[in-house]
Amino acid sequence: MKIRVGIVGDGQLGMFLCEAAQALAIDTVILTGDAASPAAQRAGAAVVGTMDDAAAVEALADACDIVTYEREDVHPVAVEVLRRAQVAGSIHCHPSLDVIETIQDKARQKRWLADAGLPTLPFVLAHGEDGEAAAAASRLGFPLVQKALRGGFDGRGVQLLRDEAALARAWPGETLYEAHAGEFRELAVIVVRAQDGDLRCFPPVDMTFDSDYSVLEWVYAPSGAGECVLNEAERVARAAIEALNGVGTFGVELFHCADGRVLINEISPRVHNAGHYTLEGTESSQFEQHLRAVTGLPLASMELLTPAAMRNLLCNDAIVEAAGNRAAGRSVDGAVATYWYGKAPARAMRKLGHITATGATATEAGERAAAAYERLTGSHGEAA
Incomplete structure (x- = not known):
């Protein structure tokens, strides 16, 4: 009998989770506000409703064995319904609802970081x-x-x-x-922890953000920071997820400050935009690993196969024109993969897709992604 995984949230992260589940023979049920959403179309089944709709959340819980999330801002109504179902023994929630409640509230998250003795601002x-x-x-x-x-x-x-x-x-x-962190380099470590405590990290990556909107724009894998910095980043990230007793995939965002300190900025208790490069660059993706972790399957290899760079396709006039009426999907041209999420461009800088490129180095991959962005939009997409 197949394992049935319920997913709270229906964005691109949910879509990629559903696609990864198909290869693992895992059934997925997604909670969505739109039965026609790309994530809902990739899922085995969809429950139409919002997170504050107790009946919809109950239907999700009834339809699955394990509940996970593609977002951390889980409505209190959903938390309460899922908690009741878990206490009754009908489902297991991974990461735990306690972890979700701690991480989704920035005050609680910061207090927890401080109380746990983890480095933060x-x-x-x-x-x-x-x-x-x-x-x-x-x-x-x-x-x-x-x-x-x-x-x-x-x-x-x-x-x-x-x-x-x-x-x-x-x-x-x-x-x-x-x-404020002052002069800093932004890093991310994608950490996976299985139900049995097996904890592994994808290689740390560099992140750069759009200066006007503070939205993630570029990711480079592996990071170009020195070995000592990367070792410390991984140590801090591992310590945080161990202290959380988390199960699943977590995005740990970090500052490498000018004085040498490595500090935790924020933790996301879910698959993360900084890990999209794993769809092409590593032996298994963050999405596959998340599903393995929450269902009790053994973790797979997370080895970096090739340096990679990712460029988000953020909503602006050029990207809207390039997107047109494209359905959600992936196209490959040599070392470059372009993903569209099938979203309507509702607001400036919304993530409508991403480009991943591979190369001999992360810099070369970034140049390829920038060239692909320029071909797509007719504008300059220089690597950061």
């Missing part, structure tokens, strides 16, 4: 009272980073307050203030 929690922004700036200095506690991703829910005058733009309500 200094922070202050604000409750929406007058003077808190100024007090945070006095303690942490400028520039000051403000983060929403829930739902922030792809550059949303984060703002930089550069000086005292900018404090007037501080968001009200409960938020998080964080010290």
